Amino acid sequence: MHIDFISNNTLFSSVCQNIMEEVNQTSSRRFILLGLSNVPYLQALCFxxxxxxxxxxLSGNLLLVTVVRINPKLQTPMYFFLSNLSIIDIGFSSTITPKILINTLAKDRSISLLACAVQMFFHLALGSTECFILAVMAYDRYAAICRPLHYNTIMNKMLCVSLVVGSWSFSFMNSAIHVVLTFQLQYCKSHHVNHFFCEIPPFLRMSCQDTLLNEIAMYISAGIIAMCSFCLTLISYVHIISTILRIRSSQGRNKAFSICASHLTVVALYYGTIMCMYLKPRSTYSPETNKIVSILYTAVTPMLNPIIYKANQTFPERFILLGLSNVLYRQAIFFIVFLVTYKITLSVNLLLIIVVRINPRLHTPMYFFLINLSIIDICFPSTTVPKILINTLVKDRSISLLGFAVQMFFHLTLGSTECLIPSIMACDRLAAICRPLHYKTIMNKMFLTAGAWSISSLNSAIQVVLTFQLPYCNSYHVNYFFLVTLYYGTIMSMYLTPHSNHSLEIDKPVSILYTAVTPMLNPTVYSIRNKDVINTVKYIMQKFSKINNLRCGYFISMF
Incomplete structure (x- = not known):
């Protein structure tokens, strides 16, 4: 009986030991991404x-795919490949950037083994596919420029589909092999990954096993995918450039060069960074350099692709804003009114931001949202009022295409965000008054604010791209003083008015109300009854008064 008890006790101990080992192994199957920086202000900048x-x-590539789908003129092999490139760029960026954004806000930067493997798999697969698609697009340009009469025969539908399917298939198989090889290794040195996402080179440095097989496989894959694709692209462009140089018409030569220049820009940036990352010797490995290189091909290139390829479209170079009035005395009145309103808006909103920052009692979700509203109210009129003031003084009221697009983008983004922030502030008051015990749990201020800015920025980018898809063949004279976008209140009368009742002369004063007057009134309306705000303002005024008295006393003593 005693022997049975001992044996059972031994068995129980061994089972417990196995369970503990399993638990330790499971807990160790997480990696910690060290990210780009631990400095708070740098983290905010990176975010x-x-x-x-x-x-x-997202907005640029989604719109490019949509435009290609709905425009029959763009149903060509080139835009078929470009649609694939946009889909790749959306997926490529989405495998990495959301995790970076989360890690810059959260303290826990760990990632599970499965999530890390999935991220690595899709990153490698989509990155490899982009290499092939860029090479295929170079061949397409070669066929279009060097073999124009046989272009439709060469780039037939069957070949285009085969090239795309082959690129995706080979890339996904290659990615699966590398992910399996990478996670066969043992990581006993450390589970801290000195990178901002799961990529092969940092993991090879972390392993305590011999990684020679992995490195050979990585060099072979990078050589086949990156180097071969790059060489095929270069060969295509050597033929293209030689053909372009034989074109007699300077206009035709310039057009051909402009079409190819955009492709070459993407190719140089993408292939260069890929080869720098995967084909350099292990002895020259530098985590900080690799992070910068990775940013270029994972975040910058997907952003630039739709912009660069869309840059080949023809647009007017400048627009002319007709403004509010051509009568001199009215222009003088408008200048004074806008200048005074703008100065009050800047000073009052800046004062509110300073008051909230220096008073600990105001470090609450409501005033965090109010700071965001003040920042918006500073920037919102700054997108339009300075241009209005300049146009009332100068004869040249033209605005460049880039200036046109930038003003429209920021005006729409800030206006849309200002629609959402007061709604969030209303929810904040509802939670504080009706759900006081759950207030801190309900009001996740960072998530709500980031969501408001995200939706507004995405909406703005879509609207701007859609606007500049339109041809402007009637006139480049804009009967307005800035570029109108969306906003509620006065905006509803602006945008919900039937087209038959639309009047530009009525729209102008309505727009003044929500672009200049509302940002001036917001800080006063939201903070005038708060004693803490009033006391802090008095404190600041007293400080300024003391500083001025000291200065006066200093100057008097000098004389």
Missing amino acids: FLFFIMYVIT
């Missing part, structure tokens, strides 16, 4: 930059 690039990438 902002990646967020903007991601929004532009």
Whole structure:
């Protein structure tokens, strides 16, 4: 009986030990991504930059795919490949950027083994496919320029589909092999990945096994995919350039060069960074350099692709804003009114931001949203009012195409965000008054604010791209003082008015109300009854008064 008890006790101990080992092994199957920086202000800068690039990438590529689908003139092999490139860029950026954005806000930067493997798989697969598609597009340009009479025969539908399917299939098989080889290794040194996403080179450095087989496989794949694709692209462009140089018409030569220049720009940036990352010797490995290189081909290139390829379209170079009035005394009145309104808007909103920052009692979700509203109210009129002031003083009221698009984008983004932030502030008040015990749980201020800015930026990018898809053949004279977008309140009367009742002369004063007057009134309306705000303003005024008295005393003592 005693022997049975001992044996059972031994068996129980061994089972417990196996369970503990399994638990430890499971807990160790997580990796910690160290990211780009641990410095708070650099993290904020990285978040902002990646967020903007991601929004532009998604909106630009989605719109390019949509435009190609709905425009019969773009149903060509070139735009078929370009649609595939846009789909790749959306997926490629989406495998990495959301995790970067989350990691810059969260303290826990860990990623599970499965999530890491999935990220690595899709990153490698989509990155490899982009290499092939770029080479295929170079061949397409070669056939179009060097063999124009046989182009439709060479680039037939069957060949185009085969090239795309072959590119995707080979890339996904290659990616699966590398992911399996990488996660066969043991990582006993550390589980801290000195990178911002799961990529092969940092994992090879972390392994305590011999990684020679993995490195050979990586060099062979990079050589076949990147080098061969790059060489095929270069050969295609050597033939293209030699053909272009034989064109007698300078206009035709310039057009051909402009079409190919955009492709070459993407090729140089993408292939260059890929080869720098995967074909350099292990002895020259540098984590910080690799992070910068990875940013270029994972975030920058997908953002630039739709912009560069769309740059070949023809647009007017400049537009002329007709403004509010051509009568001199009215122009003088408008100048004074807008200048005074703009100064009040800047000073009052800046004062509110300073007050909230220096008073600890105001570090609440409501005032966090109010700071966002003040930032919007500073930037919102700044997209239009300075241009209005300049146009009332100068004869040349023209605006460049780029200036046109930038003003429209930021005006629409900030206006849309201002629609959403007051709604969030209303929800904040609802939660504070009706659900006080759950207030801190409900009001996730960072998530709500990021969501508002994300939706607005995406909406703005879509609207701007759709606007500049239109041909402007009637006139480049814009009967307005800036580029109108969306907003509610006065915006509803602006945008929900039937087209038959539309009047530009009525729209102008309506637009003044929501672009100049509302941003001036917001900080006063939201903070005038708060004692903490009033006391902090008094404190600031007293400080300024003391500083001025000291200055006066100093100057008097000098004389």
